[in-house]
Amino acid sequence: ALIRRLASVETLGSTTVICSDKTGTLTQNRMTATRLWVDGTTIEITGTGYQTQGQFCIGGQPVDLMEYPAATTALWVAALDNDAEFESEDPQVENNGKVVGDPTEAALIVAAAKIGAYRSQLEQSYPRVKEIPFDSDRKRMTTVHRIVNPRPEDASPFYDESKKEWEVAVIKGAPDVVLDLCSHMQNMQDEPILLDDSRRRSITQANETMAQQALRVLAVAYRLEQEVLEDPTPETVERDLVFVGLIGMIDPPRPEAAEAIATARQAGIRTMMITGDYPDTARAIAQEIDLLQPGHKVISGGQLSQMDDDTLRREVMETDVFARVS
Numbered sequence: 001a002l003i004r005r006l007a008s009v010e011t012l013g014s015t016t017v018i019c020s021d022k023t024g025t026l027t028q029n030r031m032t033a034t035r036l037w038v039d040g041t042t043i044e045i046t047g048t049g050y051q052t053q054g055q056f057c058i059g060g061q062p063v064d065l066m067e068y069p070a071a072t073t074a075l076w077v078a079a080l081d082n083d084a085e086f087e088s089e090d091p092q093v094e095n096n097g098k099v100v101g102d103p104t105e106a107a108l109i110v111a112a113a114k115i116g117a118y119r120s121q122l123e124q125s126y127p128r129v130k131e132i133p134f135d136s137d138r139k140r141m142t143t144v145h146r147i148v149n150p151r152p153e154d155a156s157p158f159y160d161e162s163k164k165e166w167e168v169a170v171i172k173g174a175p176d177v178v179l180d181l182c183s184h185m186q187n188m189q190d191e192p193i194l195l196d197d198s199r200r201r202s203i204t205q206a207n208e209t210m211a212q213q214a215l216r217v218l219a220v221a222y223r224l225e226q227e228v229l230e231d232p233t234p235e236t237v238e239r240d241l242v243f244v245g246l247i248g249m250i251d252p253p254r255p256e257a258a259e260a261i262a263t264a265r266q267a268g269i270r271t272m273m274i275t276g277d278y279p280d281t282a283r284a285i286a287q288e289i290d291l292l293q294p295g296h297k298v299i300s301g302g303q304l305s306q307m308d309d310d311t312l313r314r315e316v317m318e319t320d321v322f323a324r325v326s
Contacts, residue, residue, distance in 0.1 A: 015269055022275035022285060027251040031107035035215060035248030037206045038070045039188040045111055050099045052113040065115050069190035072115060074245035077220040079112035079119045080126055081143045081170040086118070104216065107249045108172075126168065130232045136276070136326055140173025140181075144225075144232045167225040169237040175207040175246060178219035182243040192242045206246055214284030215248035216277060258289040273321045282323035292320045301325035 003009055023029055036043040036056070043063070047054025055062045056071070065071050084101025086109070099106040109119050126145035134141035147166050171178060184192040185199055193199075203219075210217045221241040229236060261271045271291055275282050279298050286292035298321040307315065 018264060018269055018271045019274050020271060022273050022277055022282060023251060025254075026257045026273065026289060026291070027253050027285060029103050029251060031103045031216065031249040031251050033107045033111035033247055033249045035210055035213075036071055036074060036111075036245060037210065037248070038068065038074055038245035039186065040202060040206075041068065041071075041188060042206070043068070043071055045114065047110075047114065050106060050110050052110055054111075054114045056114070068188055070186045070188045070244060072117070073186060073190055073222075074220050074247065075108075075112040075115060076117055076122065077170045077222055077244055078108040078172060078218075078247060079117050080122055080128075080145060081141060081172045081220070082109055082119055083131075084109050085120070086113075103251070104218070104249065108218075108247065111247065129167065130229075132232070132234055132237070134173070138173070138234070139177045140171055140238070142169055142171045142232075142234070142238055144169045144229065144237060146228070167228055169223045169225060169232065171221045171223075171238060171241060172218050175203070175217055175219040178221050178241070179203055179243060181238050182221055182241040184241075185243040186245070195243060203243065203246070208280060210246060210248040211278045211280035212284060213248070214281055214288065215250055216281055217246050217248050219246055220244045253285060253289045261289060261291050270320075272319075273323075274325060275321070275323055276325060277323060279321075279323040282321050286321050296320045298323055 020026055030049060032048055034045050036045060041058065043065070044057040044060070045054055046057065056065045057063060065075075082101075082105045084099055084105035087098035087100055099110065101109075112119070123145070125148055127148065128143050128145050130144040132142040132144075145168050147168055171181070179200065182195050185195045185203070187193050207217050207219075221243045223237055223239070223241050225237065264271055273282060273286055273291055279300050283292065283298045286298070292298070295318070297315070297319045299315060299319050301322070301324045304312070304322060304325060
């Protein structure tokens, strides 16, 4: 290391606590979609990285996803509501494992490509007319697409002859946020049904289970519009949505992270994680790399915002992970 100012060495030498982000620092920032939950059914997705070879399995047994229509709809929504793209637009070489864009969105288009649903082809049938981008306050992204006559081989819940002048808004985002905007859910036969309290609880439980497995979880939903919207806004399209499913992605820890944390601990330096990810996901990663010490806590941003300074001074001594912070 080349140090410009010698005083910087003294500062580094007196370090007692390292506060680290999770994604891309303690983890590889190379997401892979490994779980799909739709209407009470959990489907495993095989394959690693950005290669589009993979299978869909239930209970470890490969299944034909076309027999689970709502599952294909979830992947369609994830691919349409997406700004990532394969480096090559040539279908013959789209599985070269090179994707341009956000790692989370990249994982989604790769999962969709495993059933042959490429974003570039989907947008020929559903051209995008509007985007309401993701931001940290909204915790969701929405794109609006015009419905045109799809290719004969396309099986889509968004199209029939009477709806060809309609538009569809597709949404992905934090499960709790998206769920609050939904009034219906898609059953496995690809039919919207009323989203009652029992179904809401099952979705929430599935989200918690996936997060406890160190998965980053996104929800996908849609809304059909019976007319062409002049200027779609969150208020007009992000309401009365149809909930489709949950997609769980893993961002594996960096192999060197655990060793670095152990080395720092031997030197008397404590490491803390501060992340915008969910508490269960952050806890699972922190435990895997031995960052979370026995008896120490994980605190959420919501809990943090309610603490006064004295409470924070006490809690911070026994808290190794701050999750869901802005």
